[in-house]
Amino acid sequence: MGKKDIQAHEFLANNARFADLCNYFLFDGREIIAPDELKEQDTTEIFSAFGISKKELHLQKWRDLLKHVVVKSTNHCTYIIIGVENQSEIHYAMPIKNMIYDAINYGRQTKEAAKMHKKKKDTKNNAEFLTGFTKEDKLTPVITLTVYWGCEEWDAPRSLHEMLRISDESVLQYVSDYKLNLIAPCEISDFSKFNTSLGPVLQLLRVANDEDAMGNLITTNLAFRELENEAVETINVFAGLNIQPDEEKEVTDMCKAWDDHYRSGVQNGIQQGIQRGIQQGIQQGEHAKRIEAIENMISLGLTKEKILTKYSEEEYEEAEKAMLVET
Helix, strand or coil: CCHHHHHHHHHHHCHHHHHHHHHHHHHCCCCCCCHHHEEECCCEEEEEEECCCCCEEEEEEECCEEEEEEEECCCCEEEEEEEEEEECCCCCCHHHHHHHHHHHHHHHHHHHHHHHHHHHCCCCCHHHHHHCCCCCCCCCCEEEEEEECCCCCCCCCCEHHHHCCCCCHHHHCCCCCCECEEECHHHCCCHHHCCCCHHHHHHHHHCCCCHHHHHHHHHHCHHHCCEEHHHHHHHHHHHCCCCCCCCCCCEECHHHHHHHHHHHHHHHHHHHHHHHHHHHHHHHHHHHHHHHHHHHHHHCCCCHHHHCCCCCHHHHHHHHHHHHHHC
């Protein structure tokens, strides 16, 4: 895993932020999923089946994050498995990637049901015995969310149908579609629907290509006055900043840190300008000395061929022109 993948994983592994992400996308910001109702799941997706030669075939994939949750409502509880895939770059086959993850999970659920029935020996007929799945068995829904951490527009397919070579509706109606559940900063219009530091992070990434817009957001949005250090580190990684978190506290005043960052940038710019000026002056002085040396050699009667053994053709021509001007 790269630095961006690790940072995104660690940031969203936090149950409060994970629940916040799910509530934003699935319930329009309503706090339906509580952080303490999330249970970690093994992110390794494995499915095995017997092939034509009766050899067991294995398919194994690793998700970024996978959690089990109970969604409670007035009349009932719904069990859901929610996976999150982090993307620091645009992925042009993301619907397929997520579809495979979900299919493997459903396949694993059916195999677990078959093992249970085999152990209990409670199948009622031949069909149930052969499939290992009974008429009463139900699967736990799997929802995969894709979080895109870039600030550019997501121009990749958002469904399986968009990836197909055909567009004939008479055929497409028989091809099962699979849509991408995408969360991208540039597509979010209301960041007030977030209740954790995830909101300010995504809001800043939305304007990460515009330093003036970033500065305006940080200095006017109160959420950045006390931003969790983990959020600051995430911003640094994905927005390319170098804001130092307040190591004495768990939160950082991004407004002050931004001002320090800006002042440091101005000072560095001044110093770099001074250094460039000094260097240019040195180079100009050295160049003038070389031209003067060529003029002296010409005045002493040295041939052009002799002079070009030490100096360039351009320098020789510049010296000749300078001597003509002087005369």
